[in-house]
Amino acid sequence: MGYWTMISRFVNIFVLLGLMISLIFYTMSILISKLALDADELYDEYKRASESTE
Amino acid sequence: MELEFTKREVVFTTYLVKLIILAAFPASILIYRSKLLSFQAFLIIKKHQGRREGVAYNRCLHYLDLLFCLSRLRRKNYIEYVNFRSIHRSEFAVQAHKAFFVILILWVGVIYYFSDVNFAEFFLPVEYVGILIMLLFQRAFMFVLKVTIFWPCYGFYAFAVFTFKNRCKCKKKRREPINNDEDL
Numbered sequence: 218m219g220y221w222t223m224i225s226r227f228v229n230i231f232v233l234l235g236l237m238i239s240l241i242f243y244t245m246s247i248l249i250s251k252l253a254l255d256a257d258e259l260y261d262e263y264k265r266a267s268e269s270t271e
Numbered sequence: 272m273e274l275e276f277t278k279r280e281v282v283f284t285t286y287l288v289k290l291i292i293l294a295a296f297p298a299s300i301l302i303y304r305s306k307l308l309s310f311q312a313f314l315i316i317k318k319h320q321g322r323r324e325g326v327a328y329n330r331c332l333h334y335l336d337l338l339f340c341l342s343r344l345r346r347k348n349y350i351e352y353v354n355f356r357s358i359h360r361s362e363f364a365v366q367a368h369k370a371f372f373v374i375l376i377l378w379v380g381v382i383y384y385f386s387d388v389n390f391a392e393f394f395l396p397v398e399y400v401g402i403l404i405m406l407l408f409q410r411a412f413m414f415v416l417k418v419t420i421f422w423p424c425y426g427f428y429a430f431a432v433f434t435f436k437n438r439c440k441c442k443k444k445r446r447e448p449i450n451n452d453e454d455l
Contacts, residue, residue: 223315
């Protein structure tokens, strides 16, 4: 098997690893912001917003 | 005054949103597991596993065996791997697709359900699902990428060839075409 065939096959693995790592880091960054969600606070805010529109 | 959503729904959805984000980790592991069986390069790595000696075996590829971490495939040798691959490849691929589509359906469901009210906290970014899609349909994306970059690359190549073709001074001697009928 030629070197270029080998390299083109192995590029797939590096793309896969890059996507996995970026997904994990991106998910971590979303997690930090979204895990702090408080349902009570959200509902109060939603209530207030709907009252003010009426 | 009657609100559109009850408190119960909001509480449920906050937990659901957290679950959707956390589900990315097992889903990515499932996708990686299916890729371990579907890519040709992993087959080559497996072939060179175990520090075998001989002209046909490359010892540098032995270190890429670390890519089989977190998998029971690590313990298998080449023959066992080939057998396992032929039996379980489609099954693993189906599991990866299932995991992804569960996340996708939940994500779209949350967005659709709260689309009337502006609940910005529940809307997960598009990039999150975008990376998952690219991970799952990697081959298709790589193919599209190849097709896209072909024409610029070919344009550069054609430009280089047609401008610098006759300017090289060290011309090689052209070989005579072989005539097979000559001896007959």
